[in-house]
Amino acid sequence: MSLRTLRRMGSVLDILHQPERLYLEVVPNTLFRGRRELIQCRISPPILEIEMNSDGKDLRTIIPDLREIPLAELAKLGGSPLAQSITLYRKRLQDQRVPRNSFQAGT
């Protein structure tokens, strides 16, 4: 079933994705007489690229999650993502020093 057909049937409410499948919850129109359906369909790669567009994904950051690491253990994590992040951040700090945004207005 194509997305076009699905959209003719009703509005796409939600899109959940798994690696190879797209699940669309649709609000039915007259065709479904008030029923709400969860429809599963295989999708072709081009549609996957368009429809997914990071929807439902997390963005990766450049900061390691250190909240649960005992401070005394940090020194043992030399070759880890922490070291990479430190290198990145050190370069940033060297480039920008202590950053600031300021606003000035006068009439």
Next chain:
Amino acid sequence: MITEHRLPWAEFESLAAGAGGLDAIGSLRNGQRSLHTMLLHMISRLATGADPEAAAFRDGWELLGRLQLEGAHDWLLDLPHLGGWAHYGLAGIEDGNVKGLSHFAVMAAAAAIRSGTPFELGVPVRDGRVVLPGLGFLEVTTDSRWIRLRCDGDTVNVGGHFEADRRLLVPDDGSGPPVPHWSGTPLVRAVADGLTWQVLLEAEYPYLDYRLPPMPAQWAAGALEKWRKRIQLAWEVLIRHHSWAAVPMANAVSVVVPLVAERKNDRISATSPAAFGAIATSWPPDPVIMAETMVHEFQHVKLGALMSLIPLTEPSDKLEYAPWRLDPRPADALLHGIYAHLGIALFWGAQQEIETDPDDILRARVQYARWRSVIEPTTRALMQAGCLTEDGRRFADRLCVRAAELTAVPVPGTALSMAAEAALDHRLTWQLRHQAIDVGATADLASAYRRGEPGPGPELPRSWTDRRDVRPVEAGLRSRLLAMRYLTPGRYRKKVEKADHADGLLLAGKSKKAIRAYRDRIISSLDPQPAAWIGLALALNQVPDEPFKNIFATQLALIFDIHGHLGSEDGLRDPIHLARWLT
């Protein structure tokens, strides 16, 4: 094994649309906790050796480790003071300078006193004070630069000089009795509609000074109470009409740094991505302006935290026009400005619906019209400059969608034209200052014009943005009046008579007379008259079917430069004639 922080797409999108709810703020805060931990860890690796400054840092670091085991260290990791100091501390020690590292000992001590964790530390004394960031300061009488602080979990012993109940060493909300030897940092507890915003007024903390004009050296009589009242009234405005910003802001912003503007009618405000949760501002003239400032600066707070987690811009030397600044801006600063002005537009969009005084309604409408209109074109310019990362482009796309939604809202024509005129004045002033044009090519065009040859057609000389002031142009009284007309209409009505003849005609809407006046001034003066050229472009722009308004609005710097090559020859000095030749 460590993993990196992740940010849910929905939170990223919500932030990009200008808002960002409590979930998004929670994610940003979690990222800041790890970032601060990483910074401290970086310092700890460099703070070796016998220097007392480095040793005091190490003692503080060890205490923080103990606080972590007790689950009592998040307060310190969330404190804007820590981020502000840690960036300076790291930058210093990277240059081999350990001075100021001992300050971390008092930070850890403050967290331990707050949680009742026993400790003993040597801490620095500055000007007779032991500062406990986020809490206040102890006054001590000693000539020594160091003093021992000892806490048994209940009582703090200060170098054997005196003891204090650690539960009394808290910020000063104005309700408690004085505590000997103790000055609590002023705390404002603003309450409106059952919602509370607790914020410290941090006037003396050196690592939150933003290298801006000074904070007050000490609170003048009554000044603290004035700030408390202003914050309370601003909170009422925010919570009742701008809850999309107010609720997350109260969750994230815990420090306001009062600044002193150089001149009475100036306003300054600032944030630093280094100090998540702190906003600096000079005295705002009314509660609505304070509320707007908080929304504006909170946008910077959010974006700064987001950009420390997810780079949105690429390193670049490119400089672009920012419709709110008279200097060209690099990509990251431009994105910050765009995001701040999205918040400002959202603020005034809501405010225009609730104001009742005609002057206030005008201010809200023009502010809304002016700032909503700059978001999309400025964001597009940034995208075209190729300075955004992939995530930055996603962020920018969402910004543009939000801007389009705002631009679709109807605004009365008077407000639209006032906003457009102020925006054009700003853009033309910037163009004359920073749009550099190939000198040889403009001289050739001047020669061709003098010889009566045909105009150049669409092939115009190469131009580029120059950080320096290419042509000396003052943003003079007319620019101030154009802003004052809607920001402070009462003041405008008093000041407008000080405008010169041509500007007076322009501001009165007598466009054709203004065109004549500016034109005469340009023709009759052998000195460059950049202000008259901008005035002429503005006056032409007021006339609906004026054929030369477009070329003056887009190529003012080129016409100005060609004109500068023409000399004093009569008959060649008419700017309109020159524009006709170029068109």
